[in-house]
Amino acid sequence: AQTVTQSQPEMSVQEAETVTLSCTYDTSESDYYLFWYKQPPSRQMILVIRQEAYKQQNATENRFSVNFQKAAKSFSLKISDSQLGDAAMYFCAYSGNTPLVFGKGTRLSVIA
Amino acid sequence: DARVTQTPRHKVTEMGQEVTMRCQPILGHNTVFWYRQTMMQGLELLAYFRNRAPLDDSGMPKDRFSAEMPDATLATLKIQPSEPRDSAVYFCASGPRTASYEQYFGPGTRLTVT
Numbered sequence: 585a586q587t588v589t590q591s592q593p594e595m596s597v598q599e600a601e602t603v604t605l606s607c608t609y610d611t612s613e614s615d616y617y618l619f620w621y622k623q624p625p626s627r628q629m630i631l632v633i634r635q636e637a638y639k640q641q642n643a644t645e646n647r648f649s650v651n652f653q654k655a656a657k658s659f660s661l662k663i664s665d666s667q668l669g670d671a672a673m674y675f676c677a678y679s680g681n682t683p684l685v686f687g688k689g690t691r692l693s694v695i696a
Numbered sequence: 697d698a699r700v701t702q703t704p705r706h707k708v709t710e711m712g713q714e715v716t717m718r719c720q721p722i723l724g725h726n727t728v729f730w731y732r733q734t735m736m737q738g739l740e741l742l743a744y745f746r747n748r749a750p751l752d753d754s755g756m757p758k759d760r761f762s763a764e765m766p767d768a769t770l771a772t773l774k775i776q777p778s779e780p781r782d783s784a785v786y787f788c789a790s791g792p793r794t795a796s797y798e799q800y801f802g803p804g805t806r807l808t809v810t
Contacts, residue, residue: 617797617798619798621801626803627785627803627804627806628801628803628804629787629789629801629804630801631798631799631800634798675739679797679798682797683729683741683744683752683797683799684729684741684797684799686738686739688738689738
């Protein structure tokens with residue numbers, strides 16, 4: 585079965601700085617997708633970014649980008665120019681032949 | 697701005713009572729998912745549907761939980777009888793007809809069973 589591991593339960597970053605959240609996964613599938621979701625205090629789960637495994641180019645969405653290392657099964661999220669509104673739980677998720685498998689999450693605090 | 701809607705947003709009930717949660721997926725999405733989120737277990741997939749047909753409900757306690765899609769615009773999750781351990785946030789999510797299981801989540805229903 586596929587597993588997703590987020591080894592950093594909590595992280596903090598100064599406003600305007602850059603932070604990287606780690607995610608590793610385990611799978612025997614060759615074709616799959618990876619996602620990062622953000623859950624602010626409102627509890628709403630917001631899709632931040634997605635990456636197709638067959639694409640070598642790393643996905644970017646404004647201040648959010650990923651470092652996808654397929655051989656290492658690593659999928660980290662980089663947040664540039666951090667803002668107070670980025671404070672939230674961040675979940676890494678995997679999707680192959682079955683629906684999303686989520687990591688346990690990383691709580692990000694942004695310090696003004 | 698299309699989004700998934702869920703009702704009620706909050707529900708407090710006594711043990712033994714029936715609870716029904718409703719979800720309206722994004723128009724045009726053909727997959728619907730139910731999740732439960734707790735501090736201890738994180739996000740758990742309870743059940744999901746494609747084109748209104750249940751594909752997997754192995755995550756649900758079968759004796760008390762049931763999930764249905766009476767039509768393409770409504771999904772329901774029912775608990776009968778409810779127990780204190782069912783207290784959690786229940787999310788509905790829907791996804792478009794793609795291979796990626798990309799999902800868009802509703803705001804959740806916070807259920808408290810006393």
